[in-house]
Amino acid sequence: MILIVDDIRANIIALKKTLEFHNIDVDTAESGEEALKKILKTDYCLIIMDVQMPGLDGFEVVKILSGNKKTKDIPVIFLSAINIEKKYIFKGYETGAVDYITKPVDTDLLILKVKTFLKIYEQQNELKVMKELLSKEIKIRKEAQENLEIKIAERTKELVLKNEALEFSNHELQQFSWVVSHDLNEPLRKIQVFMGIIKELYLVDDDKATFYINRTIKSAGRMQTLITDLLEYSRLSSKVIPEKTDLNIVIQEVISDFDYLIEQKNAIVTVDELPVMDSISSQLRQVFQNLIGNSLKFSGKVETPQIHISSQFIKTKDFDAETDPDGQFCRITVTDNGIGFDEVYLDRIFVIFQSLNDRQVYEGTGIGLAISKKIIENHNGMITAKSQLGKGASFIMILPINIQ
Structure with missing residues (x-):
C-alpha cells in the first residue's frame, strides 16, 4: 500500500484516482x-509526500522517519509545485528521500x-523472508x-574405553592360554609316559x-x-611389527621341514618366484x-601328489583383479591335485574346529585353516579357495606388498 501525504485535498483525490x-x-x-x-500503525x-504543509512540512516528516528504526527504510518520493529550486531538491535527497x-x-x-x-519492495520482502529462513x-x-560433535566425542570416548578394556581382556586371555596350556600339557605328557611304561613292562x-x-x-x-594349536591361535591377537620378508626363503624353509613326508609320498612341489613384502615372517x-x-x-590315492605355488602382482585387493607388474598387491596361489572338497562347504573350512573329512582317516584338529585366515587378515589380506571333489584344490591369498 502507498501513502499520499498532501494538505490540499484536491491534489490527493487526483493522484489517488490515477494510482487506483x-x-x-x-x-x-x-x-x-x-x-x-x-x-x-x-x-x-x-510514501508520496508534499513538501510545503502547515505544521510539520515534508522535510521534517522524512527526517523523523529516517531516525526511526522501523520507518527508516520506507522509500519517500517528494512531490512539489512550489519548492522546485535546486536547493530544495538537494535538501529532499539529504533528508532521506x-x-x-x-x-x-x-x-x-x-x-x-x-x-x-513497489517491485523493489516486494523483492526486499522476499529477501527478508529468505534471510529469516536461512538464519x-x-x-x-x-x-x-x-x-x-558432542555425540561423536561421547562415542569416541566410549570406544576408547572399550578398546582399552578389550586390550586388557586380550592380554588376560593370552596369559590364561599360556597357563592353561601348561597345566593341561603336563598331565597329558604324564599320561603318555606312564601308558608307555605300562605297555612295555606289563602288556607285552x-x-x-x-x-x-x-x-x-x-x-x-x-x-x-589341539592344545598347541589353540595356543597358536590365541597368540595371533598380540601385536607384532611387520618386516621386509623374502617369501622365497620362507617357502624353502617350509618345504625343507616336509622333506621326509614329500619323499615318502613321492610328491612334487614347484614354486614360482615369490615377492619380497612386509609381513610377520613367522606367521x-x-x-x-x-x-x-x-x-x-x-x-x-594319487601316485604323484603335485603342489604348485605361484604369485602375481595385481592392481587391486580383489581375487579376480588384473595383473600389473607395478601392482601394490600380490595374489599367491597354492594348488594341489588331491581329494579336493565341495565348494558348498567353502565357508566352513575357515571356521575353527570345522573339518569336512573323517578324523579317523585324516588326523587333525580343524584349526589350521582358521589360523591361516586370521593371519592373512592380520596382514590386511584375504584368503579363499576353489575346488571340486576329486580334482584338487587351490587356496588363493591376496596380500599387500607394503603394510601401512
Missing part, C-alpha cells in the same frame, strides 16, 4: 502529523517510478552439528590291552596337538606350513 486506475492500493493523510500516526511500501519530482507531473513517468519501487536453517544445522603279550593302550596314547597325542611361515601340510595330507 493502475490497481495500486492507496491510503491518504492531509498533514505531516496524521501521516506519522498512520505510518507507525501501518506498513507502507512507498529516494526521489524529488516537481510539478507539472508526467503521469506515465510517475506511475513507472511507483511500480518500480533458521543455519541455526538448526549449527545445533545439529554441535549435537553431532596282551594284544587286546596293547591295542587300547595305543588308542589312549594316540588320543592323548591328539589332545596335545606367514605357519600359513604355508598349514596349506602345504594339508595338500600332502589330503593327497588321496
